[in-house]
Amino acid sequence: MSTIIAGHVQLQEDIERARRALVDAGFDPDRVSGFYVSQPGQHDSTPIGGDHLLSPGAKETPEGVVKGVATGGAVGVAIGAATAPVTGPLGPIVGGLVGGHVGSLFSFSKMKEAGEPEEGGTGENRVPPRLTGMLVAVAFDDAGMEGKAVDILRQIGAQRIERAQGNIVDGDWADFDPTSRPDVIA
Incomplete structure (x- = not known):
């Protein structure tokens, strides 16, 4: 698994700009990914569709x-x-x-009200879900590259930059989980 830095952008053109800037800065082009994150509930992660078999917050x-x-x-x-x-x-x-x-x-x-934790729970309802929209991500193994990746994404106007662990192979974030809670760093 590699470190992945990802940021939300507005347009498809922003993904292409970010891809060029990241490759020009020395990142491997096969480890840069750009894609659309659909709305919560529409990721088709379960056999019957949707994201969860039970709605979060409805366990009780x-x-x-x-x-x-x-x-x-x-x-x-x-x-x-x-x-x-x-x-x-x-x-x-x-x-x-x-x-x-x-x-x-x-x-x-x-x-419960929205955001109220489960009885005896961890309060995971309080973390806002990943935003819908265009996401550009880059994977690398050298920890010294993280700051460079964040700076490039900021320069192209990326919002809500997050850190993750995973694998981007041939431009595809193979183990991306749209329902996971993002670790927002900027």
């Missing part, structure tokens, strides 16, 4: 809904049983169904 949802349905159902059955002399044998059944539904809706009040 199934457990919360089950608790809400169970609690609401139990309360509904108890109320329905208490009203059985008036409502008949359907009272506990209807009470349980209505209580379960109300309980499942109550579980939504336990949902």
Whole structure:
């Protein structure tokens, strides 16, 4: 694995300018990559499409809904049983169904706000995702080349410059993960 420095640019022409500037500065042309990063959720990373099998931040949802349905159902059955002399044998059944539904809706009040960490979690929701748009990247093995790569990307107007580890081969960042959290350095 090599060090990769990447930056977001506005236009395809910016990628070509960056490629020329990086090669002129001594970087290997086969280790320079330029491509478009699509919007979060549209990377087709899972067998059913999308980026994640479960939405980040929704890990506790199934457990919360089950608790809400169970609690609401139990309360509904108890109320329905208490009203059985008036409502008949359907009272506990209807009470349980209505209580379960109300309980499942109550579980939504336990949902987190955007950016709020998981219970006992690491707070990974707080790191903003990689930006959509054109990305130009260069890989190198000599640590002394990092400053040069950052300077060149700044000179061509790159924004949100990030550092990563990976492999660029024949102009393709082979192990690029669009869903990974970027290590923004400039």
